[in-house]
Amino acid sequence: MNDDELFAEPARRAGRLRGVKLEQRAFEATFDGARLRVEAVAAGIGRLRLAESAFAPQRSWDALQPLAPEPSAASAERAGGARLDVGGMRLELADDGRLEVIGPDGDAWLAQTEAAAWGRPRLGALGIRLREGDELPAGRDGVLARLSLRLDPQDRLWGFGQRTGGLDKRGRRLTNWAADPFGIGHHRGSDNLYQALPVFLAVKPGRAFGAFLHVSHLSRFDAGYSDPDLLSVEALGGEIDLFLFAGPTPAEVLEQLTRLTGRPMLPPAWALGFHQSRWGYDRPERLLEVVDGFRERHLPLDAVHLDIDYMRGYRSFTWDPQRFPDPAGFCDAVHRRGARVVTIIDPGVKDDPGAGYRVADEALERGLMLRNGDASPFRGYVWPDRALLPDFARAEVRAWWGDLHRDSLLEAGVDGVWNDMNEPTVFDAPFASGHARDRPIPLGLEHGDAEERATHLEVRNLYGALEGRATFEALERHRPESRPWVLTRSAGVGSQRTCATWMGDNNSWWEHLALSVPQLLGMGLSGSPHAGVDIGGFFENGQPELFARWMELGAFYPFMRNHTALGTRPQEPWAFGAEVEAVARQALELRYRLLPYLVTLAHEASERGAPLMRPLGYEYPNVDAVLDQDDVFLLGPWLLVAPALRPRQRWRSVVLPPGRWRDFWTGREVAGDAAGDARAALLPTLPGRPPLLLREGALLPLGEVRQSTASPPTELRLVVTAAARSRYRLVEDDGASPAAAPRHGAARPGDAGVAITTLALDAEPGRLVLELGARSGGFDPPPRTLTVELRLDRPPERVRLDGRDVQATWDRERSAAELGWADDGAGHRLELTL
Ligand code: MIG
Numbered sequence: 110m111n112d113d114e115l116f117a118e119p120a121r122r123a124g125r126l127r128g129v130k131l132e133q134r135a136f137e138a139t140f141d142g143a144r145l146r147v148e149a150v151a152a153g154i155g156r157l158r159l160a161e162s163a164f165a166p167q168r169s170w171d172a173l174q175p176l177a178p179e180p181s182a183a184s185a186e187r188a189g190g191a192r193l194d195v196g197g198m199r200l201e202l203a204d205d206g207r208l209e210v211i212g213p214d215g216d217a218w219l220a221q222t223e224a225a226a227w228g229r230p231r232l233g234a235l236g237i238r239l240r241e242g243d244e245l246p247a248g249r250d251g252v253l254a255r256l257s258l259r260l261d262p263q264d265r266l267w268g269f270g271q272r273t274g275g276l277d278k279r280g281r282r283l284t285n286w287a288a289d290p291f292g293i294g295h296h297r298g299s300d301n302l303y304q305a306l307p308v309f310l311a312v313k314p315g316r317a318f319g320a321f322l323h324v325s326h327l328s329r330f331d332a333g334y335s336d337p338d339l340l341s342v343e344a345l346g347g348e349i350d351l352f353l354f355a356g357p358t359p360a361e362v363l364e365q366l367t368r369l370t371g372r373p374m375l376p377p378a379w380a381l382g383f384h385q386s387r388w389g390y391d392r393p394e395r396l397l398e399v400v401d402g403f404r405e406r407h408l409p410l411d412a413v414h415l416d417i418d419y420m421r422g423y424r425s426f427t428w429d430p431q432r433f434p435d436p437a438g439f440c441d442a443v444h445r446r447g448a449r450v451v452t453i454i455d456p457g458v459k460d461d462p463g464a465g466y467r468v469a470d471e472a473l474e475r476g477l478m479l480r481n482g483d484a485s486p487f488r489g490y491v492w493p494d495r496a497l498l499p500d501f502a503r504a505e506v507r508a509w510w511g512d513l514h515r516d517s518l519l520e521a522g523v524d525g526v527w528n529d530m531n532e533p534t535v536f537d538a539p540f541a542s543g544h545a546r547d548r549p550i551p552l553g554l555e556h557g558d559a560e561e562r563a564t565h566l567e568v569r570n571l572y573g574a575l576e577g578r579a580t581f582e583a584l585e586r587h588r589p590e591s592r593p594w595v596l597t598r599s600a601g602v603g604s605q606r607t608c609a610t611w612m613g614d615n616n617s618w619w620e621h622l623a624l625s626v627p628q629l630l631g632m633g634l635s636g637s638p639h640a641g642v643d644i645g646g647f648f649e650n651g652q653p654e655l656f657a658r659w660m661e662l663g664a665f666y667p668f669m670r671n672h673t674a675l676g677t678r679p680q681e682p683w684a685f686g687a688e689v690e691a692v693a694r695q696a697l698e699l700r701y702r703l704l705p706y707l708v709t710l711a712h713e714a715s716e717r718g719a720p721l722m723r724p725l726g727y728e729y730p731n732v733d734a735v736l737d738q739d740d741v742f743l744l745g746p747w748l749l750v751a752p753a754l755r756p757r758q759r760w761r762s763v764v765l766p767p768g769r770w771r772d773f774w775t776g777r778e779v780a781g782d783a784a785g786d787a788r789a790a791l792l793p794t795l796p797g798r799p800p801l802l803l804r805e806g807a808l809l810p811l812g813e814v815r816q817s818t819a820s821p822p823t824e825l826r827l828v829v830t831a832a833a834r835s836r837y838r839l840v841e842d843d844g845a846s847p848a849a850a851p852r853h854g855a856a857r858p859g860d861a862g863v864a865i866t867t868l869a870l871d872a873e874p875g876r877l878v879l880e881l882g883a884r885s886g887g888f889d890p891p892p893r894t895l896t897v898e899l900r901l902d903r904p905p906e907r908v909r910l911d912g913r914d915v916q917a918t919w920d921r922e923r924s925a926a927e928l929g930w931a932d933d934g935a936g937h938r939l940e941l942t943l
Contacts, residue, residue: 110335115253115343116228121161123224126206129191134178136191138202143225145208147193147200151176153355153365155195156323157208159256160348161227161249168561170502170575172370172603173323197355198318208258210318210353218311218318219258222339226255227347235327236300237286238549246553246564249347250326256349257341263313265736266332266340267359267724268634270306271612273299276627276724276739278309282334286327287570287599289534291547294616294648297624303532303613304600305570306635310362312726314733319354319362321370321602325570345566359634359727360719366636367718371606373638374581375715377592378818378844379449380525380609381707382411383697384670386451387680391418392432393439399681400446406690408682409697409816412449414527414672419452423492424459426468426517440522447817449524451596454514456498456531456576457491468513472497477506479554487554489535490545498533501575502557502568510576511583519587525594526580528608531573532599573599574608581607585847592847596668600637609639609668617646617677622659623754627739629666633720634727639711641668650678653685654756660696661799662752665744667707667721669700688796695797698814703744705810705825705841710745712840712863721745729766734787738764746837747807748773753794761792761800771830773801776900776924803900806832808868810839818844821891825932827868828925829899831877835870843888861887864934877905877941884934896929897939907942 112120124141135148146164148156154176158164167173184194190202198218199211207221230253232239245251260266265277270285272278273295285305295302307322309330322328326346333339342349354365367373385403390396396413403410421427428436440450459466462473472478478497479487486497500506514526537548554565568575577597584593597608604610612628615621625642632640644663645651651673660682663669673680682693713719720727723743725735741751741763749770751763765781765788772779772792779802781788792800803809809828846862867882879897899905904919905926917926926941 110234110331112226115230115234115255117231118228120226120228122226123159123206126190126202126204129202131191134193136193136202138191138206140206145202147191147202149193149195150178150352151368152179152196153361154369155193155198155200155353155355157200157351157353158348159225159254161252165346165348165350166561168563169504170571172571172574172601174369174371176369195355197357198353200353212316212318216261217259218261219340222257222259225349227252229253230345235329236284237327238288238547240549240551243549243551244553245345246566250564250566251345252347253343253345254347254349255341255343256351257339259338260311260333260340261313262338264311265313266309267312268306268309268319268631269330269332270308270631270635270637271302271304272628272631273297273302273624274627276630277737279333280337281332283330283332284327285322285329285570287532287573287601289530289532289547289613291534291614294614296620303598304573304610306600306602306637308366308602308635310359310634312359312730312736314731314736317356317359317362317730319356319366321352321354321366323350323352324348325601326567327570358730360717363634363636363718363720367605370602370636372716372718373605373636373714374607375592375711375842376609376639377594378704378708379411380594380668381704381711382669382818383409383700384412384414384451385410385681386414386416386670386672388416388673388675389418390416393442396439397442397446400443400448402681402683404446404816406683406694407816408690408694409701409814410448411817412451412525413443414451414453414670416453417455417492422459423455424466424468425454425456426513427466428517428521436521444522447819450522451525451527451594452518452523453527453529454580455492455529456533457489457493457496457535458499459493460486460488460495460497469497471509472499475509477503477509479556481554487550489548489550490537490539491530491535492540494539496535498535499576500556501572501579502563507575507579507582511579511586514580514583515587519584525596526584528573528576528580528595528597531576531597532569533572571601571603573597574601574604577604577608578606589847591845602636605637605639609641610637611640611668611670611672612642614647614674615643617649617651617655619655619755621646622655622662623740625662625666626742626752626754629722630720630724630739630742633667633722634724636718638714638720638722639667641666641670643670643672645671645673645680647672647674648677651680651685653689656680656685657689657692657796658753660693661797664696664700664703664799665722665742665750692797701815702811702813704818705812705822705839706745706747708842708844709810709838709840712842713745725749725764725766732766732787734785735764735766747804747809749802749804751792751800751802753799758794761794762789763792763800763802764789768832769805769830770802771900773803774798775922778902803828803830805830806835806870808835808837808870822893823891824894824896825890826896826898829870829879829897831872831899831901832870833872837868839866839868840864841866841888841890864888864890875943877943879939881937881939883936889934890932893932894929895932896927898923899926899941900924901926901943905941905943909940911938
């Protein structure tokens with residue numbers, strides 16, 4: 110977009126570089142018309158701020174975590190301009206005032222191409238829906254800053270949060286503005302959805318780096334859209350505040366990003382199980398019938414979700430007295446069936462003061478809701494008709510909102526909370542009118558405490574995040590013995606600390622089944638790994654084969670929930686007949702067998718930001734041939750999943766990353782055929798048996814099939830494939846205690862609620878040694894069998910456990926040598942002669 114299209118006035122430029130001031134871990138440069146600050150924030154993390162004059166104040170609700178700067182992290186030297194080493198990359202300012210990000214080998218990762226520009230943009234150029242007659246707020250809020258940078262032609266651009274399309278977003282323009290595409294749904298051409306996460310990775314063989322635009326105002330990346338070689342960063346609020354992460358691998362970028370913005374929360378055990386939901390389960394009898402339906406058919410289930418139908422006239426924090434006369438009795442009945450209850454909460458509070466609805470009365474009395482310029486409450490139409498919106502940028506409001514959960518939901522026994530409509534979305538008329546259309550909120554609407562007033566333009570992208578945080582903190586406060594679980598539709602950077610998310614309203618389309626892979630990969634790469642999509646599809650009627658394939662794929666989603674819209678055909682796993690039900694059962698059984706692995710992966714996420722679902726290039730960043738594969742993924746380090754994504758698909762081709770791969774189901778090696786510089790294999794997509802490959806050196810912890818996480822496991826199984834050397838750290842926890850989830854840093858052996866076992870595999874021709882370290886930590890798993898299942902080409906000649914000869918059984922169907930013993934938590938050494 111050229112300047113005349115973008116700006117409503119002649120753009121102002123930074124101008125001539127006037128001088129540079131060096132500090133110990135930073136430098137500041139003054140231009141005729143701009144100010145630049147470059148800072149080494151911590152090892153591998155740099156920050157670049159560019160404004161016309163003063164930098165924006167840090168907000169009390171900001172996502173940034175306090176970081177201890179590493180004293181040796183940086184040095185600024187004078188060489189005409191200035192340079193700052195942040196460890197793993199240098200940030201340089203040339204004499205002519207242009208910025209560069211330089212890798213350790215001297216390559217320019219990003220290079221500024223023209224002077225930064227500022228100006229008030231044309232509203233129509235921003236590409237967002239606006240309230241009729243709305244204008245940009247006055248002052249710096251309404252000023253757009255733009256910085257253009259040259260990209261390496263080889264770089265793939267990953268992340269950018271919640272998006273449609275493929276894994277690599279290069280060639281697109283990406284707007285960061287939370288919005289519900291209601292009535293349109295989302296599709297390949299969609300731009301911004303419910304969540305704004307202005308985060309990306311640039312990846313090419315040999316190195317990756319990352320960036321986070323720390324601007325909550327509306328912003329945009331032109332990622333090679335206007336010019337294939339240019340990335341331009343545009344932000345309202347008048348400032349470019351860009352954090353840069355040196356990598357050099359994708360895993361390190363995620364570690365750096367989440368060190369800065371917060372590590373993902375650790376879900377309670379039940380939340381990693383299966384969730385059944387639908388809009389329209391409107392009575393306790395119906396919900397209990399659904400839970401019983403799972404139990405009778407031996408379909409594992411851990412949670413049911415209550416959509417808006419449970420409320421009294423869509424009033425948040427109420428139960429409909431006719432339909433749900435005894436919420437506690439209902440929750441108890443679900444609990445007795447080994448499942449959990451999740452209730453939806455919408456931020457739109459019904460505007461009916463004086464009608465006995467405590468929430469509205471308090472909100473108005475105490476002035477807790479968003480207000481118009483004339484101090485009257487801001488109103489919009491949502492489910493309860495005319496509604497008020499809480500001002501979540503205020504700590505007082507977050508505490509009040511959080512406390513509302515206690516009497517209404519927590520005391521009844523509700524286990525988790527689901528936040529919807531929190532972009533926030535409001536309409537112009539009651540839904541009953543039949544012509545309600547969504548009505549954007551004025552950009553200048555004020556949020557926040559008097560001492561830190563901010564506009565809607567600044568707060569919107571964090572509104573859902575702040576609601577989620579209020580909810581999470583309330584659960585921590587009022588139920589300190591359990592790990593909170595909150596699901597949210599809108600979210601922002603930092604939400605990963607408190608919330609799981611889903612991708613909103615998809616359709617029962619094969620396209621949306623396929624989309625879920627790059628979409629969830631993008632979420633994990635943006636630091637928000639606990640995500641899922643509505644299995645079976647939300648809008649439109651589910652279809653048998655599509656539903657079966659969706660359950661197969663959904664078994665690998667970090668968050669696995671079946672959900673569908675009001676009025677669509679039934680979508681319980683048994684709704685499509687016996688064949689589909691059988692596939693769904695296999696998928697659910699696989700999910701539950703994977704739980705020990707998912708728990709370990711959730712710990713890896715909470716310790717280092719590692720996503721559970723990973724693109725192949727996350728684990729093999731130097732292998733060009735796998736970087737662009739976005740219809741397959743890895744679950745953690747060990748499992749490659751190549752799902753069926755098309756109707757009547759009988760085969761799946763997959764590019765194999767280097768090393769040896771074994772079919773999970775048969776144990777046989779999948780050699781593949783040479784395909785260019787890589788190898789590719791063709792795998793059968795048998796119903797209920799998604800193509801699944803084990804990496805060499807896999808140390809994959811599995812459990813047995815359970816109907817719910819409420820029943821204690823009785824087996825831990827380690828599936829192992831040979832490799833010269835492999836290491837893994839199995840983390841188990843009690844599934845409930847918050848102590849198992851340190852907010853920052855790795856789970857340590859001393860942590861309550863955690864058990865850690867180190868696994869070490871070493872092999873040489875003819876010999877394989879597996880060492881299990883003694884279990885450490887405060888959590889003692891219930892009595893169980895420990896089984897080791899080694900996937901080998903043929904039965905081993907000799908097996909010794911702790912120096913004594915033992916017998917292993919040989920299972921031909923899985924090509925596996927297997928032996929087990931009562932798990933005593935002690936260290937063991939298994940030696941095989943092959
Ligand atoms: O205007 O609560 O995305 O999951 O079922 C629709 C009803 C409101 C949108 C959510 C969807 C939920 C639905 N909600």
